[in-house]
Amino acid sequence: MPITFEKVSYVYEPGTPFAKKGLDNVSFTLKDNKFIALIGHTGSGKSTLMQHFNALLKPANGEIRVDDFVVNNQTKNRDLKRLRKNVSLVFQFPEAQLFESTVIKDIEFGPKNFGFDEAAAESLSYKWLEKVGLDKKIASKSPFDLSGGQMRRVAIAGVMAYEPKVLCLDEPAAGLDPQGRKEMMQLFKEYQLSGHTVILVTHNMDDVANYADDVLVMEHGQLIKHDVPEIIFQDSAWLKQHHLDEPSTSLFAQNLVKHGFTFSKNPLTMEELIAGIKKNLVI
């Protein structure tokens, strides 16, 4: 499902003294089956943009096309279910949305809502319960008896259970331990590689460097750059100017360069950094 934004603008509380521009003339096209990272500092419009992907917010101006589905300011709410079955959001701290009496019922809620029958919903739910790294044994537990990390996984399983074609994640790994973080990110990468689009809103540039194929950079509601990570992280002066961090690998490499190391290209992942260092040491 290719996603196209055409001159999309959004204003919060329009026509009031509190009116605030959320998005300003944003245009881009996302190709199918990519891992897209959405970055920018706090208040730059990332979350506003994300909520447009499944029309939780509708553009004040402009048009969004997801496959054949068109969202503009005329779109009616009752048409949106078809879109939301295919484009799903995982909000920040999604564990807050758990509510059912058991874990498995909570995961089944999404599939049932989108018309899967009882048996299909159940088997999908068990599948995703395991995929997010939880034991089948907890299926009949109350979600409120779980640890924070487990609750996060249950909530994410609930969104992935109906296997949306586009999955948008807002800081899905925030507050998880390093191991859990890695597992979650791997899960999303696998999901993308199995033929889905994953859109990740994040502040963590290491995740962007490690997983993303395509990066959108937001500032003050505007899209200021849309490119592959290699290009985005090429120019540290530009990044600094726009209050963006660099991946820890490129920061490390820059320190090494000060001590006479040379790198043929800016290392974005640990493997690239190690390979780059080795090359320097061989000589």
Next chain:
Amino acid sequence: MKKYFFKLNLSQLVFLGLVIAIKIILGRFSVGPELVKVGLGFIGSVALGYFFGPIWGAVGGGVSDLVSSALFGNQGGFFIGFTLTAMLGPMIYGFFFYEQPRKIWRIVVATVTVTFLVNILLNTIWLHLLYKVNFQVAFNARILKNLIVPWLQMIIIYFVLDGLSRVKTRMNKLEKSRM
């Protein structure tokens, strides 16, 4: 009666504040078509009665009315009688739901009592006192709406109590782990 008089500890007090806030917010919403619009404030009243019993529930109901009129204002100005009605709702729900099993008859009787006593009788009296509207006319106008809405409320309360009981189990567990 004795079980209704208890001292709130700090965490219960904070929770009371939260439920009052929830009631105020819910009171701002209503669902359904114009003819049978159901305000959602009664869900807050049920929660107050369910968690805190009739006494503290009534206190919560009164506070929620005061805070809500301070924040958003009351249609037609402030009148202490409506604060009284706001206290009575949670109080009645408290008598029926606090530390009681969820039974259909409890839900029916509680809702009917609240509807009749609070929504129909008292609120009509207040309007009569305030604006000198003809009691009979105002009463009849209210009866019609209140023949339909309570049944919807009962269904909603049935499910709300199920949700609230889950919160309560969880709270009791936390309470125990603290001791």
